[in-house]
Amino acid sequence: MTITITAFERSPDGGKGLARDTRVRWALEEVGQPYEVRLVSFRALKEPAHLALHPFGQIPTYEEGELALFETGAIVFHLAQRYPGLLPEDANARARAITWMFAALNTIEPPILELVTARIFEADKPWAKDRMPLVVERVRARLKQLSDRLGTADWLDGAFSAGDLMMVSVLLRLRPSGILDEFPSLAAYVARGEARPAYKRAFEAQLAVNG
Ligand code: GTB
Numbered sequence: 422m423t424i425t426i427t428a429f430e431r432s433p434d435g436g437k438g439l440a441r442d443t444r445v446r447w448a449l450e451e452v453g454q455p456y457e458v459r460l461v462s463f464r465a466l467k468e469p470a471h472l473a474l475h476p477f478g479q480i481p482t483y484e485e486g487e488l489a490l491f492e493t494g495a496i497v498f499h500l501a502q503r504y505p506g507l508l509p510e511d512a513n514a515r516a517r518a519i520t521w522m523f524a525a526l527n528t529i530e531p532p533i534l535e536l537v538t539a540r541i542f543e544a545d546k547p548w549a550k551d552r553m554p555l556v557v558e559r560v561r562a563r564l565k566q567l568s569d570r571l572g573t574a575d576w577l578d579g580a581f582s583a584g585d586l587m588m589v590s591v592l593l594r595l596r597p598s599g600i601l602d603e604f605p606s607l608a609a610y611v612a613r614g615e616a617r618p619a620y621k622r623a624f625e626a627q628l629a630v631n632g
Pocket of ligand 1: 432433434435439440441442466478479480481491492493494
């Protein structure tokens with residue numbers, strides 16, 4: 422059955438791979454599933470046809486026969502459950518890998534998004550200068566904890582998993598801020614993710630659209 426995802430017709434990042442279709446492309450590449458991409462304009466995101474797929478009018482979405490999904494966490498989890506390659510066989514190791522997916526989305530991504538919002542969309546607000554150090558400190562605190570847990574390991578819990586795919590994807594959003602480089606082990610962790618052939622294919626595919 423054909424898998425179709427949606428992505429920006431033209432991502433505002435100009436091909437840096439920061440829009441969230443990249444993590445879904447990456448998961449599809451890791452599990453070796455071919456896919457098609459339907460490109461959507463910002464206007465079309467808010468039109469009924471797309472809202473029927475995604476109630477919040479965003480990308481990416483995922484269609485496979487009768488199944489339509491939104492939310493990258495749900496999409497990557499679906500792929501990881503359906504196809505081998507992203508979750509361990511052992512039940513406990515699998516549960517821990519899923520825990521890391523949730524940690525990426527629920528614990529690490531929120532302060533990073535707060536920082537992105539502060540840097541890009543609120544930089545001209547009168548309170549921006551006072552608030553920025555607080556926002557940056559919240560990110561640093563989480564990165565320190567994550568870095569402590571990763572230690573000298575390559576991946577968060579044994580072999581590469583959907584948990585790492587999601588964590589690396591979330592951390593990549595920090596790169597323009599420079600904060601990631603304050604944590605060399607996390608910067609190296611992200612670089613390991615980017616070096617995976619599946620990531621490279623996903624990155625190139627989005628670059629072909631947005632570059
Ligand atoms: N929780 C949802 C998920 O994980 O799927 C969030 C989806 C989401 O935020 N989608 C964004 C979107 O469609 C694109 S990824 N936004 C349009 C809208 O809401 O109207 C966020 C994003 C956008 C642009 C860049 N960039 O240019 O650097 C990076 C990330």
